[in-house]
Amino acid sequence: MIKKYHNTQLLPYILTCPTLLFVFFFILYPIFYTFKLSFQNVNFLNPGVTQFVGFDTFKEVLFSPVTYTVLKNTLIWTGLSTFLVIFLGIAIGHFLSQDFYIIKIVRALILIPWVLPGVVIAGLWKWMYHSELGVINKILTDLYILKTGKPWLGSPNTVLFAVIMVIVWRLAPLFSLVISAAIQRIPYSIYEAGEIDGVNKWQKFFYLTLPQIKYPIYAISLLVMIWGTNNLVLILLMTGGGPLHFSETLPVYLYKEGFMYYKASKAAAIAVINFFMLLGLSILYIKILVTPQKG
Amino acid sequence: MNVSYRKIIKKSMKIGIIILLSLFMIEIGCDSFAKQVTLRVWKFGSPSFERDYMKSRNKVFEERNPDIRIEWVYQVWGTKRKKVLSAFAAGNLPDVLLIDGQSIPEFATMGIIIPLDEINPELVKSWKPRFVPEIWNLGVWKDKVYAMSTYVDMAPMMVYNTKMFVEAGIVDENGKAKPPLTWEEILRVAKKLHSPPKHFGVIIAATTGTNDVNIFEGVAYANGGRWLDEKEENIVINGPGTVDALDFWVKLSKYAEPGLVETNFRQAAQLFFQAKGSMYLCMSWAPILEAQFEIPEGFEYKLTAAPKRKKPSGRFPRASSIMTPTTAFMVTSTSKFKKQTMKYVDFWAQYEQQKGWDGSVIMGRIPAMKVSFESESFRRYYPDLADLYKLGKLFEGSLSMPAFPGITEAEDKLGLAIQEALLKIKSPQQALDDLQKAVQKIYNEARKR
Numbered sequence: 001m002i003k004k005y006h007n008t009q010l011l012p013y014i015l016t017c018p019t020l021l022f023v024f025f026f027i028l029y030p031i032f033y034t035f036k037l038s039f040q041n042v043n044f045l046n047p048g049v050t051q052f053v054g055f056d057t058f059k060e061v062l063f064s065p066v067t068y069t070v071l072k073n074t075l076i077w078t079g080l081s082t083f084l085v086i087f088l089g090i091a092i093g094h095f096l097s098q099d100f101y102i103i104k105i106v107r108a109l110i111l112i113p114w115v116l117p118g119v120v121i122a123g124l125w126k127w128m129y130h131s132e133l134g135v136i137n138k139i140l141t142d143l144y145i146l147k148t149g150k151p152w153l154g155s156p157n158t159v160l161f162a163v164i165m166v167i168v169w170r171l172a173p174l175f176s177l178v179i180s181a182a183i184q185r186i187p188y189s190i191y192e193a194g195e196i197d198g199v200n201k202w203q204k205f206f207y208l209t210l211p212q213i214k215y216p217i218y219a220i221s222l223l224v225m226i227w228g229t230n231n232l233v234l235i236l237l238m239t240g241g242g243p244l245h246f247s248e249t250l251p252v253y254l255y256k257e258g259f260m261y262y263k264a265s266k267a268a269a270i271a272v273i274n275f276f277m278l279l280g281l282s283i284l285y286i287k288i289l290v291t292p293q294k295g
Numbered sequence: 296m297n298v299s300y301r302k303i304i305k306k307s308m309k310i311g312i313i314i315l316l317s318l319f320m321i322e323i324g325c326d327s328f329a330k331q332v333t334l335r336v337w338k339f340g341s342p343s344f345e346r347d348y349m350k351s352r353n354k355v356f357e358e359r360n361p362d363i364r365i366e367w368v369y370q371v372w373g374t375k376r377k378k379v380l381s382a383f384a385a386g387n388l389p390d391v392l393l394i395d396g397q398s399i400p401e402f403a404t405m406g407i408i409i410p411l412d413e414i415n416p417e418l419v420k421s422w423k424p425r426f427v428p429e430i431w432n433l434g435v436w437k438d439k440v441y442a443m444s445t446y447v448d449m450a451p452m453m454v455y456n457t458k459m460f461v462e463a464g465i466v467d468e469n470g471k472a473k474p475p476l477t478w479e480e481i482l483r484v485a486k487k488l489h490s491p492p493k494h495f496g497v498i499i500a501a502t503t504g505t506n507d508v509n510i511f512e513g514v515a516y517a518n519g520g521r522w523l524d525e526k527e528e529n530i531v532i533n534g535p536g537t538v539d540a541l542d543f544w545v546k547l548s549k550y551a552e553p554g555l556v557e558t559n560f561r562q563a564a565q566l567f568f569q570a571k572g573s574m575y576l577c578m579s580w581a582p583i584l585e586a587q588f589e590i591p592e593g594f595e596y597k598l599t600a601a602p603k604r605k606k607p608s609g610r611f612p613r614a615s616s617i618m619t620p621t622t623a624f625m626v627t628s629t630s631k632f633k634k635q636t637m638k639y640v641d642f643w644a645q646y647e648q649q650k651g652w653d654g655s656v657i658m659g660r661i662p663a664m665k666v667s668f669e670s671e672s673f674r675r676y677y678p679d680l681a682d683l684y685k686l687g688k689l690f691e692g693s694l695s696m697p698a699f700p701g702i703t704e705a706e707d708k709l710g711l712a713i714q715e716a717l718l719k720i721k722s723p724q725q726a727l728d729d730l731q732k733a734v735q736k737i738y739n740e741a742r743k744r
Contacts, residue, residue, distance in 0.1 A: 132492075141492070154557030244718065256707075
């Protein structure tokens with residue numbers, strides 16, 4: 001009886017062991033190692049040196065003028081891309097929830113931006129945006145909207161917004177499919193009741209549809225915010241963070257410091273800042289939007 | 296139920312151990328049966344026809360050395376240092392790297408590569424007489440031979456559209472297109488041929504990519520500018536040689552494509568070869584890129600040295616060109632097969648392998664071996680260069696491309712400084728003064744080792 005009780009107690013731990021090991025080795029340990037590295041002065045051009053330097057690396061990062069440009073870019077990048085993905089995602093999702101034959105075809109095609117590899121998308125849009133070689137400028141100049149090709153990725157004023165358009169193009173379709181599925185699950189009786197009360201199309205959308213899909217919106221918005229913030233491939237391959245840091249975000253900054261300049265500790269410090277920034281944004285998001293609704 | 300669960304666990308563990316042991320035995324068995332060593336070789340960059348040539352020679356090596364198999368992996372040029380660094384950190388370096396000579400100081404400092412003359416001094420000594428001394432020295436750092444070169448790329452060079460020149464009346468006394476020789480001349484010619492949006496006076500690549508920065512470095516070095524002073528202690532990139540070069544770059548950019556800071560060397564070449572620009576300031580690899588683009592019918596061009604300032608304004612002697620081997624053979628510190636890697640590098644140190652770069656197979660590269668310059672093919676494809684070589688003038692005044700620990704970050708920051716000047720955010724002097732301070736710090740840190 002004692003043996004049976006003992007085995008029953010151990011069983012949950014044995015079953016969760018593989019997952020726990022995975023979480024430990026691939027999530028917790030790297031996080032711990034990154035924190036540890038951020039308090040040292042590891043530079044690959046100085047192999048073998050791993051001195052503890054306290055907050056010196058963080059001071060170097062926080063007192064660098066580049067950091068503030070990068071933080072500003074990251075906030076614009078995160079905020080604007082999340083907002084546009086949500087806005088377009090809801091609009092397209094509402095459209096996709098309709099019951100026309102063509103919607104079925106659109107629903108299949110709309111996932112193309114999501115399934116294409118990031119490297120392919122970056123290469124494609126980098127070519128499309130080019131001032132002389134790109135198809136966007138060709139169309140705009142042929143339609144006499146522009147006189148000459150505009151360097152969308154070469155101008156400090158337009159580069160960040162040009163790359164934001166690309167990530168919105170990539171993420172909005174996925175968001176719209178989730179919204180479309182959520183809308184289709186709304187019981188029709190709610191709309192029937194609304195019709196009896198005489199609601200119009202806009203009131204139906206704002207007072208009946210939106211409240212019913214708020215939780216999927218909250219959940220996927222948080223994911224979009226995190227995916228967008230941590231996106232490295234698009235910016236790195238399209239602009240490299242340039243020109244002159246005007247499109248550089250925290251992940252790109254981190255990558256350059258670690259892999260181009262060999263400054264492992266500085267890259268780790270930037271990763272820690274990124275981590276806390278995202279954690280703060282997520283907690284704020286949940287506190288402001290999700291918790292009051294549950295209350 | 297618990298008893299049967301325990302039985303399942305025990306049985307699964309037994310099966311798992313048997314499978315693992317079997318795989319291990321097969322692995323050992325295969326190795327001992329084959330007695331074959333696999334050398335992992337990473338080749339960075341180069342167009343496909345050049346890589347195909349190298350792969351065909353690798354097959355010959357494998358036929359002559361059946362105990363060695365070459366595992367050839369192509370890697371993108373733009374990710375070269377990051378790729379090697381990641382592999383080093385993960386303990387996953389290949390045996391041989393085919394990469395640029397500019398990386399030698401950083402890789403040697405990090406312990407990624409080892410001197411070839413420490414593995415087999417006699418063999419390396421036997422190679423030296425075959426190579427052009429200026430090119431041989433590009434593989435040497437701190438008196439140790441780290442790399443064996445196959446060819447070099449040189450900067451600054453210029454390609455110009457001969458048809459556009461003739462049509463605009465920019466010709467010599469024989470009616471042939473006359474390329475500009477000085478900065479003043481190129482500015483005049485670029486202004487005359489600047490006809491946007493049809494075509495631009497000049498194409499400039501001004502991203503922070505290494506090729507784009509190397510082209511500018513070539514212009515600066517030709518004007519007496521340098522990264523380091525004579526004692527190699529101080530960064531002097533903000534001297535008049537480089538400042539005036541950057542000022543010239545800003546003036547020239549008025550006649551360039553509007554998106555020059557987003558245009559890299561490859562896109563710039565595409566613009567030139569599609570007749571969107573009358574001139575392109577580039578490196579000696581420009582003809583190599585031609586093969587990758589659809590050239591309009593009747594398109595004709597020539598490659599020549601880039602225009603220089605009449606009299607250099609920098610305090611250092613004019614460099615006629617700067618050069619680096621971009622397919623230099625290096626052996627990594629983690630290679631377990633040093634004997635076999637040296638056999639492989641020795642194979643490539645023979646003229647039989649390197650003759651393809653004399654123009655007979657691959658155009659647009661400056662070969663590394665003396666005998667290549669004396670070959671019929673080289674004379675046929677590069678008559679001017681063959682004459683210069685015969686007179687001992689081809690490499691006169693040529694220097695190595697800048698290479699020191701910290702060069703990757705330094706060149707990236709130079710690219711940013713160039714963009715600051717081109718976008719008129721800072722004056723050339725201001726941009727280079729700020730660059731000098733930043734890079735001096737980097738260089739001092741790197742020199743502490």
